Amino acid sequence: MVTLEDVARQAGVSLATASRVLNGSTRQVGAALRARVEQAADELGYRANIAAQTLARGASNVIGIVVHDLTDPYFAALADGAMRAAAIQGLLVMVGTTHRDPEQEIAYVATLNAQRVRAVLLVGSRVADPAVTGRLRDELARYRSGGGRAACVGQDLLGVDTVAPANREGAAELARALAGLGHTRFAVLAGPPHLVTAADRCAGFAGALEDLGLPAPHVIHGPFDRDGGYAAAQQVGEETTCVFAVNDVMAVGALAACRERGIRVPEDVSVAGFDDIVTLRDHVPALTTVRLPLKAMGARALELALAETDEVAVEQVAGEVVLRESVRRLG
Amino acid sequence: MVTLEDVARQAGVSLATASRVLNGSTRQVGAALRARVEQAADELGYRANIAAQTLARGASNVIGIVVHDLTDPYFAALADGAMRAAAIQGLLVMVGTTHRDPEQEIAYVATLNAQRVRAVLLVGSRVADPAVTGRLRDELARYRSGGGRAACVGQDLLGVDTVAPANREGAAELARALAGLGHTRFAVLAGPPHLVTAADRCAGFAGALEDLGLPAPHVIHGPFDRDGGYAAAQQVGEETTCVFAVNDVMAVGALAACRERGIRVPEDVSVAGFDDIVTLRDHVPALTTVRLPLKAMGARALELALAETDEVAVEQVAGEVVLRESVRRLG
DNA sequence: GCACACTTGGAAACCGCTTTCCGAGGAGGT
DNA sequence: ACCTCCTCGGAAAGCGGTTTCCAAGTGTGC
Numbered sequence: 001m002v003t004l005e006d007v008a009r010q011a012g013v014s015l016a017t018a019s020r021v022l023n024g025s026t027r028q029v030g031a032a033l034r035a036r037v038e039q040a041a042d043e044l045g046y047r048a049n050i051a052a053q054t055l056a057r058g059a060s061n062v063i064g065i066v067v068h069d070l071t072d073p074y075f076a077a078l079a080d081g082a083m084r085a086a087a088i089q090g091l092l093v094m095v096g097t098t099h100r101d102p103e104q105e106i107a108y109v110a111t112l113n114a115q116r117v118r119a120v121l122l123v124g125s126r127v128a129d130p131a132v133t134g135r136l137r138d139e140l141a142r143y144r145s146g147g148g149r150a151a152c153v154g155q156d157l158l159g160v161d162t163v164a165p166a167n168r169e170g171a172a173e174l175a176r177a178l179a180g181l182g183h184t185r186f187a188v189l190a191g192p193p194h195l196v197t198a199a200d201r202c203a204g205f206a207g208a209l210e211d212l213g214l215p216a217p218h219v220i221h222g223p224f225d226r227d228g229g230y231a232a233a234q235q236v237g238e239e240t241t242c243v244f245a246v247n248d249v250m251a252v253g254a255l256a257a258c259r260e261r262g263i264r265v266p267e268d269v270s271v272a273g274f275d276d277i278v279t280l281r282d283h284v285p286a287l288t289t290v291r292l293p294l295k296a297m298g299a300r301a302l303e304l305a306l307a308e309t310d311e312v313a314v315e316q317v318a319g320e321v322v323l324r325e326s327v328r329r330l331g
Numbered sequence: 332m333v334t335l336e337d338v339a340r341q342a343g344v345s346l347a348t349a350s351r352v353l354n355g356s357t358r359q360v361g362a363a364l365r366a367r368v369e370q371a372a373d374e375l376g377y378r379a380n381i382a383a384q385t386l387a388r389g390a391s392n393v394i395g396i397v398v399h400d401l402t403d404p405y406f407a408a409l410a411d412g413a414m415r416a417a418a419i420q421g422l423l424v425m426v427g428t429t430h431r432d433p434e435q436e437i438a439y440v441a442t443l444n445a446q447r448v449r450a451v452l453l454v455g456s457r458v459a460d461p462a463v464t465g466r467l468r469d470e471l472a473r474y475r476s477g478g479g480r481a482a483c484v485g486q487d488l489l490g491v492d493t494v495a496p497a498n499r500e501g502a503a504e505l506a507r508a509l510a511g512l513g514h515t516r517f518a519v520l521a522g523p524p525h526l527v528t529a530a531d532r533c534a535g536f537a538g539a540l541e542d543l544g545l546p547a548p549h550v551i552h553g554p555f556d557r558d559g560g561y562a563a564a565q566q567v568g569e570e571t572t573c574v575f576a577v578n579d580v581m582a583v584g585a586l587a588a589c590r591e592r593g594i595r596v597p598e599d600v601s602v603a604g605f606d607d608i609v610t611l612r613d614h615v616p617a618l619t620t621v622r623l624p625l626k627a628m629g630a631r632a633l634e635l636a637l638a639e640t641d642e643v644a645v646e647q648v649a650g651e652v653v654l655r656e657s658v659r660r661l662g
Numbered sequence: 663g664c665a666c667a668c669t670t671g672g673a674a675a676c677c678g679c680t681t682t683c684c685g686a687g688g689a690g691g692t
Numbered sequence: 693a694c695c696t697c698c699t700c701g702g703a704a705a706g707c708g709g710t711t712t713c714c715a716a717g718t719g720t721g722c
Contacts, residue, residue: 001477003708014672019710027711030670045473050445051391052708054382055677062425070401071411073610080402083428092442094393095426097414111423114381142376146332226613256613279404282557282587284615334678345702350680358681361700383678386707 002044011040023048054116063302064094064112066105068124072225072249073277074294078123078153081298089306091118098124100224102132106139113143119305122152122160123298125197125224133157151305153297155196161304162314163297167197167274168204170290170319174244174272175208177321178288182330183242183270186217189232189254191224191246198224201246201274217244229253241269241330248273248280248289255285255326270327274319286324292317333375342371354379385447390478394450394633395425395443397436403556403580404608405625409454409484412629420637422449429455431555433463437470444474450636453483453491454629456528456555464488482636484628486527492635493645494628498528498605499535501621501650505575505603506539508652509619513661514573514601517548520563520585522555522577529555532577532605548575560584565592572600572661579604579611579620586616586657601658605650617655623648 008018013033021029021037029037040046054060063086067075083093094117098104105122112120120143126133137158140150144160151161178186188205191198206217218240222232229250234257236243245251251273258265265271265285276291297317304313339349344364351360352368360368371377385391394417398406414424425448429435436453443451451474457464468489471481475491482492509517519536522529537548549571553563560581565588567574576582582604589596596602596616607622628648635644 001708005708015709016672016674016711017670020671023710025710028670033671047441047445047473047477049386049447049708051382051385051447052677053710055380055386055679056708056710058677058710060382069411070414071404071407071610073402073404073407076402076404076407080400080428083401083426087428092446093426095414095424097411097418110378114378115423116380116382142378146378226610252613259615279402279557279610282583282614284590332678336678346679347681347702347704348700351701354680356680359700364701380678383707384680386709387678387680389680389707 077294081295085299167200171204172208233257266328290319408625409629412626416630498531502535503539557584564588597659621650
């Protein structure tokens with residue numbers, strides 16, 4: 001491995017000069033020496049050792065992103081948004097996937113802390129377990145006390161900058177829109193009770209129905225993914241005219257279940273999701289949902305994390321109800 | 332930031348002992364001292380500085396994965412496979428996205444080299460430009476000469492371990508299957524001519540048709556993504572009975588174009604893709620395609636990269652034709 | 663032509679950790 | 693009881709850079 005010292009020797013200059021030429025220093029180096037150093041570096045194929053730089057500078061140019069599952073397009077979009085924003089700033093990205101294990105999430109924060117990454121982004125729903133959340137907060141506090149910056153996409157439960165999708169409001173808005181189409185008998189494919197995102201959406205939906213004086217929806221719990229939606233859809237009763245799956249991926253599973261059982265959507269039952277996943281735009285029938293600007297949210301989270309403010313910022317992001325083929329007006 | 336020295340002082344031991352206790356050393360440390368060190372580390376909230384460890388050890392526990400686009404489920408699946416395999420080995424993952432810019436790919440290899448990552452995975456099609464490929468090879472060679480390991484998912488053009496999908500053969504197999512259904516007038520939504528994956532699939536398909544004595548397909552070039560498929564589909568002529576899009580995402584775009592123009596699939600035209608993207612399994616109509624075990628390929632690439640052999644391994648991965656609703660038997 | 667500030671190159675300390683090399687103490691063999 | 697071998701703790705030399713501090717060289721104002 002070629003080191004800076006090799007380059008300096010080859011160029012006949014000191015280590016300091018070589019360092020100043022090759023890695024942006026505030027100090028100037030004369031044109032002649034500069035050229036010699038650059039040529040030597042090029043000839044030798046020098047690549048700076050970032051570990052050494054990080055150690056010497058006391059700061060790295062890496063950020064960490066922790067998501068639940070990269071193959072879930074929801075997280076892919078969020079991560080992509082954040083990664084593009086990072087690339088613009090010349091930051092490298094370390095990605096960790098937890099596969100929905102909160103312990104993994106805590107472990108990742110510790111690891112990224114050890115890496116002394118510049119910022120950590122925690123992307124995804126919090127869980128309702130105060131003990132787990134507390135430990136995560138502790139780990140984050142430790143990281144931040146060492147100068148680390150952090151932000152979260154999800155619920156404001158960690159005491160860090162947060163981009164918070166308006167899950168309750170979005171779901172409530174959706175409920176009102178669906179009720180406006182004449183639906184009164186609802187089922188909610190609610191995901192796991194301990195997932196705050198899922199619970200908020202479910203509660204927002206149910207709350208709006210109550211405000212409208214409509215009967216409470218039939219709430220069916222299950223996993224937060226496609227198969228969870230598929231399974232939960234099996235339990236939807238005959239009388240239901242409209243099903244709300246708390247995310248698009250579950251809604252797709254529900255649609256598949258309907259198709260297999262010969263239930264037509266939207267003729268026999270209306271189905272709506274949440275998120276407006278871009279890769280689902282060609283789904284048949286087109287899915288009614290609540291649009292969230294995922295890429296922008298990811299990018300915004302990175303901005304917040306990197307911002308030099310010391311007060312904690314929490315930004316609500318509104319969802320927009322998008323009515324498409326998968327729902328119909330009743331009667 | 333609390334350092335190992337702080338811990339050692341607090342525990343009343345030397346730096347060496349503290350290091351041996353906290354970071355897996357081969358050497359034993361007595362139970363009494365070990366306990367003191369662990370307690371001190373815990374009290375102080377010590378987190379090792381990985382940059383320093385990497386520098387001292389001369390090896391990091393990070394790997395780099397370079398993909399074109401994380402929001403493309405093809406890459407998400409490959410990356411996820413590799414990341415799971417990495418997690419099992421206790422490796423962290425740095426992900427870079429090139430957005431299909433080969434220069435970015437080269438730049439990432441340089442950066443990951445600077446990071447002294449343990450291995451680099453290059454995921455995605457090569458381009459047909461020998462100059463670009465040459466520069467990438469050079470950069471990889473430099474990295475490897477410094478002890479770095481590398482592997483590629485795609486074509487064997489880089490002189491590193493490669494997991495190579497059998498694009499030609501898979502496409503040929505698909506062509507034979509479609510011809511077996513009675514189709515004779517084909518169009519190929521071929522993607523960009525310079526993308527080797529796209530070109531191979533197109534060539535394999537056309538070659539098989541020729542072998543069967545069938546007329547050459549109508550080849551339509553365009554971008555390698557959903558919108559590319561959508562646009563290319565507009566140029567498919569009336570006489571075509573079967574369209575092969577060189578990847579699933581393009582096929583989905585083509586299906587969307589058909590739907591909008593009132594062309595029924597498969598009644599009016601059959602459509603097939605390539606890859607068998609899992610998240611498309613609920614698409615209507617279900618897509619005929621060539622299945623590639625993407626997650627396994629990603630995991631395998633990591634294994635190859637990490638393997639201690641010095642000979643270059645190239646593994647072909649066969650695709651499996653899966654006939655689904657989007658094609659029909661003719662006549 | 664001289665004092666002065668300013669620029670530029672180099673020596674060396676330091677970033678936080680690993681690991682080699684020593685030395686001391688204890689166990690085991692005879 | 694003596695010698696050897698082994699175990700375990702500590703001092704110190706790196707790992708590859710950055711940056712501070714000096715010193716020498718350069719140009720300017722009078």
